[in-house]
Amino acid sequence: MTGFILSRLLQSVSVMLAVALVSFAIIRFVGDPLESIASQDTRLEDRVELKERLGLDQPVHIQFLTFLRRGVTGDFGISYKQQEPVTRMIAERLPATLELAFASATIALVLGGALGVYCALNPGGVATHLIMTLSLIGVSLPTFLIGIGLISLFSVELGWLPSFGRGETVRLGWWTTGLLTTSGWRSIIMPAITLSLFQMTLLMRLVRAEMLEVLRQDYIRFARARGLSRRAVHFGHALKNTLVPVITVAGLQLGSVIAFAVVTETVFQWPGVGSLFIASVQSVDVPVMAAYLVFIALLFVIINLVVDILYYAVDPRLRVDNARAGA
Numbered sequence: 327m328t329g330f331i332l333s334r335l336l337q338s339v340s341v342m343l344a345v346a347l348v349s350f351a352i353i354r355f356v357g358d359p360l361e362s363i364a365s366q367d368t369r370l371e372d373r374v375e376l377k378e379r380l381g382l383d384q385p386v387h388i389q390f391l392t393f394l395r396r397g398v399t400g401d402f403g404i405s406y407k408q409q410e411p412v413t414r415m416i417a418e419r420l421p422a423t424l425e426l427a428f429a430s431a432t433i434a435l436v437l438g439g440a441l442g443v444y445c446a447l448n449p450g451g452v453a454t455h456l457i458m459t460l461s462l463i464g465v466s467l468p469t470f471l472i473g474i475g476l477i478s479l480f481s482v483e484l485g486w487l488p489s490f491g492r493g494e495t496v497r498l499g500w501w502t503t504g505l506l507t508t509s510g511w512r513s514i515i516m517p518a519i520t521l522s523l524f525q526m527t528l529l530m531r532l533v534r535a536e537m538l539e540v541l542r543q544d545y546i547r548f549a550r551a552r553g554l555s556r557r558a559v560h561f562g563h564a565l566k567n568t569l570v571p572v573i574t575v576a577g578l579q580l581g582s583v584i585a586f587a588v589v590t591e592t593v594f595q596w597p598g599v600g601s602l603f604i605a606s607v608q609s610v611d612v613p614v615m616a617a618y619l620v621f622i623a624l625l626f627v628i629i630n631l632v633v634d635i636l637y638y639a640v641d642p643r644l645r646v647d648n649a650r651a652g653a
Contacts, residue, residue, distance in 0.1 A: 341623065
């Protein structure tokens with residue numbers, strides 16, 4: 327187990343180094359940062375001083391090593407547009423993105439898993455056919471169109487839910503949350519549903535397909551022949567073995583929820599990291615763009631590491647293969 331975790335950690339470090347190189351390349355080659363900071367009236371002496379302060383007068387390899395050293399400590403420099411530390415800007419918006427991702431992932435996992443199990447256990451039912459037909463909507467329609475449709479129905483026509491913003495928030499230390507206020511809950515409903523719909527239908531179809539495959543295995547027939555109850559067979563044997571491939575996909579989808587929340591945050595004007603990234607792209611705020619890339623890559627690396635460990639713990643075949651390799 328220790329060797330397995332160490333090998334995954336080494337792979338994670340390699341991935342982060344590659345992402346850091348890409349982020350540095352964006353900073354180094356997307357254009358002259360001085361043009362984004364200084365105005366046309368800035369004197370030449372001030373430009374030279376600013377260039378030295380940013381370390382742009384150093385060789386490229388020294389700049390990259392400095393970028394790595396500062397990145398490890400969480401220092402990604404100053405925003406060209408806002409003239410504020412990038413790390414602080416991301417930290418202020420991170421709670422909104424994580425709360426939206428958590429709500430969306432919860433909806434996708436709970437409803438997707440439950441509907442997938444139901445459809446697998448009732449393959450010929452009318453409700454199953456209706457659910458599978460409706461699931462095509464979540465797979466086919468683009469996220470922004472779903473969001474606009476929800477706004478049109480529940481905000482414009484019915485007036486039940488707010489169409490933008492995060493609602494009233496409460497500060498708990500450095501963390502701000504809207505889950506402790508009524509307006510916060512009302513504001514997160516539509517963005518969470520919009521962001522979770524694709525992941526929910528994907529997980530539902532995956533759970534259904536995997537469970538149908540497991541229910542056809544010989545050990546399920548033997549379990550039934552032993553007189554075990556339907557509950558014990560379906561949830562004690564079939565569902566447990568269904569979760570092995572689902573864990574991997576669910577972990578990747580959790581990372582996708584955070585990474586691709588950009589569209590949802592833009593549609594609902596959600597004050598998260600995704601909307602900050604869109605604003606930085608529009609203003610060519612390179613430090614914010616680079617920090618966002620590193621942040622998303624770090625999330626994916628952490629999630630994949632956790633998924634690999636869970637996969638190792640759930641699937642006994644990996645432990646056997648690892649033991650044989652060690653022998």
